[in-house]
Amino acid sequence: MARLISFDIDGTLEVGDPPGAITMAMVRIAEGLGIIIGSCSDRMVSDQTRIWRDHRIPVQFTVLKHQLDTVKAQFAADEYYHIGDTNMDRFYAERSGFKFLLTGAGVERLWIPQ
Amino acid sequence: MPKVIPAPDELSKPFWDGVNKKRLLLQNCAACDAYQYPPRETCATCGSVESLGWKEVRGRGHISSYIVIEDGRLDRRMPDQPYNLAVVTLDEDPGINFYSNLPGTPVHQVPVGAAVEVFFEEVGPGQLIHEWRVTR
Amino acid sequence: MTAQSQYRWRRDKEGLGVWEHRGKVAVAGYGHSPVDRRWDETSMDQTLGAYSILACQKAMADAGVTPDQIDGVICCPTTIAGASGGAASNWAPRPFFDPPYDSEWGLTRVNAQWLIKQMNLRNVKYAPASAPTIGEMVGMASQAVGDGLCTTCLVIYPTGNLTGRYRRGGENAEDYAKGERQWTVPWGNHGGNDFINIFPHNEYCLKYGGAHDDLAPFVINQHRNGLMTPWGFNATHDVPQLTLEDYVTSRYILNPLRLWDCDRPVNASAAYLFTTADRAREMQQPPVYVLNHSQHNFKQRSTQPMLDEIETWTDFAARQMYEGSGLSAGDVDIFNPYDGYSTMTQFYLEAFQWHGVKRGDAFAFYADDIRVEGPHPFSSGGGNLGNGRTRTSMYTDSIEQLRGTAGRRQVKVRAETALCAFTTPSSGGWLMLGKYPS
Numbered sequence: 106m107a108r109l110i111s112f113d114i115d116g117t118l119e120v121g122d123p124p125g126a127i128t129m130a131m132v133r134i135a136e137g138l139g140i141i142i143g144s145c146s147d148r149m150v151s152d153q154t155r156i157w158r159d160h161r162i163p164v165q166f167t168v169l170k171h172q173l174d175t176v177k178a179q180f181a182a183d184e185y186y187h188i189g190d191t192n193m194d195r196f197y198a199e200r201s202g203f204k205f206l207l208t209g210a211g212v213e214r215l216w217i218p219q
Numbered sequence: 220m221p222k223v224i225p226a227p228d229e230l231s232k233p234f235w236d237g238v239n240k241k242r243l244l245l246q247n248c249a250a251c252d253a254y255q256y257p258p259r260e261t262c263a264t265c266g267s268v269e270s271l272g273w274k275e276v277r278g279r280g281h282i283s284s285y286i287v288i289e290d291g292r293l294d295r296r297m298p299d300q301p302y303n304l305a306v307v308t309l310d311e312d313p314g315i316n317f318y319s320n321l322p323g324t325p326v327h328q329v330p331v332g333a334a335v336e337v338f339f340e341e342v343g344p345g346q347l348i349h350e351w352r353v354t355r
Numbered sequence: 356m357t358a359q360s361q362y363r364w365r366r367d368k369e370g371l372g373v374w375e376h377r378g379k380v381a382v383a384g385y386g387h388s389p390v391d392r393r394w395d396e397t398s399m400d401q402t403l404g405a406y407s408i409l410a411c412q413k414a415m416a417d418a419g420v421t422p423d424q425i426d427g428v429i430c431c432p433t434t435i436a437g438a439s440g441g442a443a444s445n446w447a448p449r450p451f452f453d454p455p456y457d458s459e460w461g462l463t464r465v466n467a468q469w470l471i472k473q474m475n476l477r478n479v480k481y482a483p484a485s486a487p488t489i490g491e492m493v494g495m496a497s498q499a500v501g502d503g504l505c506t507t508c509l510v511i512y513p514t515g516n517l518t519g520r521y522r523r524g525g526e527n528a529e530d531y532a533k534g535e536r537q538w539t540v541p542w543g544n545h546g547g548n549d550f551i552n553i554f555p556h557n558e559y560c561l562k563y564g565g566a567h568d569d570l571a572p573f574v575i576n577q578h579r580n581g582l583m584t585p586w587g588f589n590a591t592h593d594v595p596q597l598t599l600e601d602y603v604t605s606r607y608i609l610n611p612l613r614l615w616d617c618d619r620p621v622n623a624s625a626a627y628l629f630t631t632a633d634r635a636r637e638m639q640q641p642p643v644y645v646l647n648h649s650q651h652n653f654k655q656r657s658t659q660p661m662l663d664e665i666e667t668w669t670d671f672a673a674r675q676m677y678e679g680s681g682l683s684a685g686d687v688d689i690f691n692p693y694d695g696y697s698t699m700t701q702f703y704l705e706a707f708q709w710h711g712v713k714r715g716d717a718f719a720f721y722a723d724d725i726r727v728e729g730p731h732p733f734s735s736g737g738g739n740l741g742n743g744r745t746r747t748s749m750y751t752d753s754i755e756q757l758r759g760t761a762g763r764r765q766v767k768v769r770a771e772t773a774l775c776a777f778t779t780p781s782s783g784g785w786l787m788l789g790k791y792p793s
Binding site: 122123147149150151152155169170171172 | 392393518592593594595597598601604605606614
């Protein structure tokens, strides 16, 4: 079953500002499991690309916060998730047909067996 | 729409009392015949205190400008986003303006320059606010 | 030490003539702390208070003065987030720390009294308790030095930002709107210069022609200048250069106001050292002379200020500044107006008619060559948009341009006068600086 997880950066990932609860190691596990991963953030696309390159994590999309619909159009999956930390993350995720998950509170259980 | 509820104070109570009776009362200065809104302790035009009273206006106006709130900060309004926020000028004194969400006007489809009329919307138990709608 | 709460230092009227202390007061030093996005809640050497002390130390070192020479301290005790800052504007109710961080002072607020105590400034005789914002404090210091209330005066502007999201929570989470908010919040306007300026900006586009995204070249150039500002947030945090595509694809906050039209709240502090021109000539740096300071504070007619009011207000500010400095638009070499939201800057540019820009001309001007290397090096400091919401790059860049030390931002045109401000159209102040006293 194909699964796609979109990560917000600031307030969500450990490298964000503010730092969030999702570590890059957790993201790497998701990538290793074959989950379609990428980022969806207010950061410039070039900035998002730099972050993933610096951490040597190959991602399949880097889009602006209000452009999640393009991700859904581009990638076929059975489940679409967006993990973020703000109401706007939720708004754009749900508008684009993604299930929104709030960062923290063990959200990584979605892909890491406990 | 779960709008934030205005909390009247001593100065604004006559205004909100009027709104709750579906009347648009503005401060008016008997000395210089100027309207003012929001209400103030003194007349902004001539400085008079004792000449300030309340006068009902017809509640007709025009849309002068608008924006669409897409990422506001009010918890109560977040479910409404995106929504229109227009500035309406009063026909009786275009120097007076009001905010309006223009209920009934689709988001992004605000006819700038169009005529509007006031109506009253309940936002809390027994508390109305003045809203505006485009007249056809 | 005196507070001098009744001291009349403002120059906020027309008809005052050329400033009586023109060229007799100077800026002799400046200093910046690092610019962080937020305080991390643990590093006590990175608090707003610690950063303010650091900025003062740098300003004194720049000028070559010692703490015992400081006899004036002016510091704005407000927070960046203000009353509607929500959860990010106060440390409480979280537990405080050991002194000197056993209250909000030093964490979210800094004032002259706190700084004097922490820095052991024993000879301060002028430290007003009700210092306004940086836009007015520089005028307050100029006048105080000119009038002889003090001779060596530090002006400090701290801008704090804590964990949490700007303006989230606090009264923006409440169900009721009290006070002035009862006239705006029920319809969704929670206040701020984003709301204040976006409606007149829309009117501007309609009146003069043009579209919102005509601001793009200006915003992009602000980022470019910011990346050439070594102490700024963008330059120190690997923020990439904003591109046209980045700008026009960015999401809307208050449509048509985009994300990149807004500045980034930061945790930082800056300090400036004002002194007499005579003393400044004995100090370490070439003096930058104060040629005039001015203030304005207008009340809007109704709920929302409109374009005609804003043009009237900014025209007034320009007339009184030019009158007090004895200069005209053609005399101003460096122009650093405020850009806390990109939508307000055109109002200042056109009011002051810098490089001949008149009402309705700003967008065409932005589309021309406004790079620091070019003929119209507009807002050479990069402003808040290029450096984070420090509200100080306008001053620092002006000083550096006149000293000739702006590095990669150094303009190629003449740099003998500079006009700078932190101001909104309705309230704030302007400062005219000169390489020469007259």
